[in-house]
Amino acid sequence: MTKCSLVIDLGFGDAGKGLTTDFxxxxxxxxxxxxxxxxxxxxxxxxxxxxxxxxxxxxxxGTLLGVPTYYSEHTTLFPPAILDEGDFLKTYKPKLYxxxxxxxxxxxxxxxxRAIEKQQNHGSCGLGFGTTIARNKAEVYLYANxxxxxxxxxxRLESIKLYYETKLExxxxxxxxxxxxxxxxxxxxxxxxxxxDIKKYYSLTSLSELKTTxxxxxxxxxxxxxxxxxxxxxxxxxxxxxxxxxxxxLIKTHLKAEVEIDIYYITRCYQTRHxxxxxxxxxxxxxxxxxxxxxxxxxxxxxxxxxxxxxxxLNYALSSDAIHHQYLKTQKHxxxxxxxxxxxxxxxxxxxxxxxxxxxxxxxxxxxRECIEKLQN
Numbered sequence: 373m374t375k376c377s378l379v380i381d382l383g384f385g386d387a388g389k390g391l392t393t394d395f396x397x398x399x400x401x402x403x404x405x406x407x408x409x410x411x412x413x414x415x416x417x418x419x420x421x422x423x424x425x426x427x428x429x430x431x432x433x434g435t436l437l438g439v440p441t442y443y444s445e446h447t448t449l450f451p452p453a454i455l456d457e458g459d460f461l462k463t464y465k466p467k468l469y470x471x472x473x474x475x476x477x478x479x480x481x482x483x484x485x486r487a488i489e490k491q492q493n494h495g496s497c498g499l500g501f502g503t504t505i506a507r508n509k510a511e512v513y514l515y516a517n518x519x520x521x522x523x524x525x526x527x528r529l530e531s532i533k534l535y536y537e538t539k540l541e542x543x544x545x546x547x548x549x550x551x552x553x554x555x556x557x558x559x560x561x562x563x564x565x566x567x568x569d570i571k572k573y574y575s576l577t578s579l580s581e582l583k584t585t586x587x588x589x590x591x592x593x594x595x596x597x598x599x600x601x602x603x604x605x606x607x608x609x610x611x612x613x614x615x616x617x618x619x620x621x622l623i624k625t626h627l628k629a630e631v632e633i634d635i636y637y638i639t640r641c642y643q644t645r646h647x648x649x650x651x652x653x654x655x656x657x658x659x660x661x662x663x664x665x666x667x668x669x670x671x672x673x674x675x676x677x678x679x680x681x682x683x684x685x686l687n688y689a690l691s692s693d694a695i696h697h698q699y700l701k702t703q704k705h706x707x708x709x710x711x712x713x714x715x716x717x718x719x720x721x722x723x724x725x726x727x728x729x730x731x732x733x734x735x736x737x738x739x740x741r742e743c744i745e746k747l748q749n
Contacts, residue, residue, distance in 0.1 A: 373629075373630050373631070373632050374583065374587065374588075374589065374627050374629055374630070374631045374632070375587060375588045375589070375631075375632045375634070376588075376589045376591065376619075376623055376627065376631055376632065376633045376634070377396050377588065377589070377590045377591065377634045377635075377636060378591045378593070378616050378619050378633065378634070378635045378636065379392050379393050379396070379590065379591060379592050379593050379636050379638065380593045380597065380614075380615065380616055380635060380636065380637050380638065380693060381593055381595065381596035381597065381614070381637075381638050381639075382596065382597055382598075382637050382638060382639045382685075382686050382689040382690065383596045383597070383598055383639055383640070383643060383644065383645075383685070383686075383689070384595075384596045384598045384599055384643070384644060384645040384646070384649070384651075385594075385595040385596040385599060385644070385646070386596075386640070386644045386646070386676075387596065387638040387639050387640050387644070387709060388638050388640065388707060388709035388710070388736060389417050389433070389592060389593055389594075389638055390417025390418050390419045390427075390428055390433040390592075391417075391418070391419060391433075391709060391736055392636055392638055392707050392709075393406060393417065393419075393432065393433035393434055393590055393592045394419045394433050394434060394436070394437070396434075396588075396590050396636070397433070397434030397437050397439045397590055398437055399588070400587070400588055401434065401437040401438055401439050402438075403586055403587040403588055404434060404439045404586060404587070404588040404589075404590055405439060405440050405441070405442055405469075405582060405585075405586040405588070405589055405590070406432030406433065406434045406435075406439055406440070406441045406442070406590045406591075406592050407432075407441075407442045407444065407579070407589055407590065407591045407592065407619070407622070408432060408441060408442065408443045408444060408447050408592055408594070409444050409446055409447070409591050409592075409593070409618040409619045409622055410446055410447065410593060410594045410595075410612045410613055410614055410618050410619075411447060411448075411501065411593075411594025411595060411610070411612050411614070412443075412447045412448030412449060412450070412475070412477070412501050412504070412594075413429055413430055413448055413449060413450040413453050413454075413477060413499060413501070414429070414448075414499040414500075414501040414594075415428070415429050415594050415595075416428075416429055417429075417433045417592070419433050419436060421436060424436065426461070428457075429453060429457060430449070430450070430453050430454040430457045430458070430468075431454075431457060431458070431461060431466050431468065432590075432592055433592055434590065435461060435464055435466050436461075436464055438464065438465065439590075440466075440467035440468065440469060441466075441467070441468050441469070442468075442469040442470075442471075442577075442579060442582060443468065443469065443470050443471060443474045443516075444471050444474065444579065444618065444622055445471040445472075445473040445474055445475075446612070446613070446618045447471075447474050447475070448474070448475045448476070448477050448500075448501055448504045448505070449470065449474055449475070449476055449477065449516060450476070450477040450499070450500070451476065451519065451563070451566040451567045451569075451570050452562070452563060452566040454468070454566075454570045454573060454574075455566045455569050455570050455573075458570065458572075458573045466573060467573065467574075468573050468574035468575075469574065469575055469576075469577050469582065470516040470574050470575070470576050470577075471516065471576075471577075471578060471579070472515060472516055472517035472576050472578075473515050473516070473517065474515065474516040475504055475505070475508050475513075475514070475515065475516075476504075476514040476515060476516065476518070476519070476567075477499070477500045477501065477504040478500070478504075478514065478529060478532055478563065479500075479554075479555060479558050479563060480529075480532050480533055480535075480536050480555070481500035481503040481504045481507060481532070482498070482499060482500035482503075482554070483500075483536075483551050483554035483555050483558075484500070484503050484536050484539070484540075484551055485498060485499070485500045485501075485502060485503040486498050486550065486551075486554055487543075487547045487548075487550040487551040487554065488503075488543075488547065501610070501612075502610065505612070507532065507535060510535070512531055512532055512535045513528070514528045514529070514532060516574075516576060517576060519567040519568070519570070519571075520567075520568065520571060522564065522568065525564055525567055526560075526564065529560065529563075529564075536551070578626065579622055579625075579626035579627070580625075580626040580627075583626060583627050583629070589623075589627065591616075591619040591622075593614060593616075593619075594610075594612060594614055595610050595612070595614045596614055596689075597614055597615050597689040597692055597693055598685065598688075598689060599614055600612070600613060600614040600615055600692070601613060601614075602615070602617075602692075603615065603688075603689075603692040605649065605650055608647065608648075608649030608650065615692060615693045615695075615696050616635060616693050616696050616697055617696040620696050620697050620700065632703075633697070633700060633701070633702045633703070634702070634703045634704075634705060634731075635693075635697075635702050635703070635704050635705065636705045636706075636707055637689075637690065637693075637704065637705065637706045637707070637730075638706075638707045638709065639681065639686060639706070639707070639708060639709070640681075640708070640709050640710045640713075641681065641708050641709070641710055641711050641713070641714045641717040641719070641722075642657045642659070642678055642679065642680055642681055642710070642713075642714055642717075643678065643679045643680065643681055643682065643685075644676065644677065644678050645676075645677050646675070646676055646677075647675065648675075651677060651679055652679075652682040652684065652685055654679045654680040654681065654682050655679065655680045656678075656679060656680070657678055657679060657680050657714060659678065659713045659714060660712075660713060660714075660715070661712045661713050662710075662713045681722065683722065683725035683726060686722075686726060687725075687726060687727045687728075690726065690727060690728050691727070694728075703731045704728055704729070704730050704731060705730055705731055705732045705733070705734065706723075706726075706730045706732075706733050706734070707734045707735075707736065708722070708733070708734070708735045708736070709735070709736040710736065711735045711736065711737050712737040719733065719735060
């Protein structure tokens with residue numbers, strides 16, 4: 373039987389999806405593949421071992437265990453970043469599979485994203501994810517399938533350049549100037565060379581073609597349900613389905629044999645949020661052992677904030693996700709991370725306030741996968 377594990381963040385992101393993915397991959401790494409089914413290169417999932425702490429953006433969080441990563445048609449890719457991260461991880465022999473219609477981000481997408489964000493202040497990673505999705509919705513495409521065709525690639529880039537030049541005509545001069553400044557050092561040859569050079573790390577395939585190669589498909593989610601384009605709070609949302617929606621669609625379409633589905637819902641033992649989007653009015657928290665926090669205030673995402681958990685938000689997220697698999701048999705688990713940072717936290721009290729019965733409850737007291745302990749059967 374094919375096993376599918378879905379890693380879903382119940383909040384606004386940053387809850388420990390990388391840690392959980394790494395933990396699941398460690399159970400049977402030779403028979404596992406990590407599947408990216410939402411988001412893209414703007415992801416930052418941190419995994420720590422005894423010898424390395426690394427934040428994964430372009431490779432799945434099972435890479436340190438030799439587990440390959442599949443990018444679906446719902447995701448974005450940024451070739452220069454793939455090349456840099458792949459070369460950094462080369463001793464681990466990182467391997468990627470791309471759906472041919474995975475969307476490619478360009479420097480034009482990044483420049484426009486940053487220029488617009490300076491005006492809107494909605495909260496963004498500033499890496500062109502949302503603008504890439506919007507451009508594809510406008511039917512101006514660049515796909516993984518195009519990367520090895522140099523002439524085609526250059527024509528696609530010309531189309532994208534013209535697309536943004538046209539959009540800029542209706543924008544204030546300040547936006548136009550910011551966009552041009554972002555591109556002042558842009559070297560198209562560098563971008564196209566990166567597109568060609570990452571060939572050593574990937575192959576094009578569909579998920580259907582991998583179903584006889586692997587036994588365990590680990591669907592590594594992006595961001596959090598409360599940022600979902602359907603279930604989040606506009607305009608502080610992402611251009612992606614961060615629930616299990618895409619993962620369930622991929623399972624139904626490509627893994628049609630008998631499938632066992634486990635959903636791992638992730639939350640820190642406190643709320644987190646980047647930027648000026650809404651957070652529920654819970655009490656402040658006093659944290660310890662958080663000196664190595666990977667999420668910090670930055671120019672485009674804004675301030676990194678923390679507050680006590682709100683069971684109402686967690687129940688809302690759980691009910692929103694349940695919509696997308698209500699007719700499927702699933703086993704639900706919860707992962708509560710960063711327990712060492714809030715010593716007074718009671719997971720038993722939290723579980724009593726949640727509407728869902730979980731098959732298992734796990735807790736993380738530190739950054740490494742061996743620090744995960746089962747709290748409840």
